[in-house]
Amino acid sequence: xxxxxxVVRSLCKNYGGFAVTRNVDLELPRGARHALIGPNGAGKxxxxxxxxxxxxxxxxxxxxxxxxxxxxxxxxxxxQGLVRTFQVNSLFPHLSVFQNIFLACSEARGTSQRMxxxxxxxxxxxxxxxxxxxxxxxxxxxxxxxxxxxxGRQRLVxxxxxxxxxxxxxxxxxxxxxxxxxEVPLLIHAIDRLGEDITILLIEHDMQIVQRFARTMTxxxxxxxxxxxxxxxxxxxxxxxxxxxxxxGHQRFESGKAHA
Numbered sequence: 316x317x318x319x320x321x322v323v324r325s326l327c328k329n330y331g332g333f334a335v336t337r338n339v340d341l342e343l344p345r346g347a348r349h350a351l352i353g354p355n356g357a358g359k360x361x362x363x364x365x366x367x368x369x370x371x372x373x374x375x376x377x378x379x380x381x382x383x384x385x386x387x388x389x390x391x392x393x394x395q396g397l398v399r400t401f402q403v404n405s406l407f408p409h410l411s412v413f414q415n416i417f418l419a420c421s422e423a424r425g426t427s428q429r430m431x432x433x434x435x436x437x438x439x440x441x442x443x444x445x446x447x448x449x450x451x452x453x454x455x456x457x458x459x460x461x462x463x464x465x466x467g468r469q470r471l472v473x474x475x476x477x478x479x480x481x482x483x484x485x486x487x488x489x490x491x492x493x494x495x496x497x498e499v500p501l502l503i504h505a506i507d508r509l510g511e512d513i514t515i516l517l518i519e520h521d522m523q524i525v526q527r528f529a530r531t532m533t534x535x536x537x538x539x540x541x542x543x544x545x546x547x548x549x550x551x552x553x554x555x556x557x558x559x560x561x562x563x564g565h566q567r568f569e570s571g572k573a574h575a
Contacts, residue, residue: 318381320345320514326375335361337539346511350525351518353535359518367399368392396483408462416444419479447475451505467498484514
């Protein structure tokens with residue numbers, strides 16, 4: 316039997332006497348499209364930090380394709396195929412879209428960073444960059460400085476950088492944060508086109524995106540899992556409705572306009 320892509324068991328994180336993450340269990344099969352939602356302060360960002368290696372756990376374990384990575388550094392997790400995007404992009408605004416993704420591809424391959432002006436000798440990397448640009452619909456923006464393109468397209472560039480790192484498990488931390496509503500469909504379409512060889516965990520506030528994306532989902536509240544399973548089952552849970560939105564939020568939750 317093929318092992319899951321990502322397994323989290325009894326994961327805990329405390330700051331002093333305050334428990335931010337409490338015995339969280341999470342298991343993603345290969346190719347999963349899984350959403351992580353919860354009210355503000357539920358511990359979603361902390362959990363992603365723990366999984367990505369940015370934060371050290373107090374207890375519990377994390378496995379990536381059957382390998383224990385609980386104490387492995389964030390950089391080593393990336394090399395093993397666990398890649399994360401962030402709520403706020405960290406692009407090079409004065410470099411072109413092509414150059415931003417080219418640098419990421421070069422870093423992933425361990426090649427020199429000196430050849431931004433001499434890319435002619437880097438055909439394999441150029442081919443990889445062009446493939447990413449094409450998949451994300453960014454080819455027309457390739458030569459434009461990142462600072463000059465719409466914010467929604469900047470988020471696509473960030474996704475392109477994540478893809479350049481050749482993820483096997485991709486953590487998308489609120490990819491639509493700050494993106495104007497008219498540009499959100501571009502982002503959703505790009506995520507939809509990602510191959511089944513990439514397992515995706517999506518942390519997102521927009522329930523319309525979650526409902527469009529997720530085959531399975533997990534709800535966090537006060538640092539612990541309160542529900543997990545198929546979206547329609549999870550969303551029908553009275554506990555989820557009560558904890559997530561309060562008694563007055565049921566109709567808004569059902570309409571897909573709630574915020575995690």
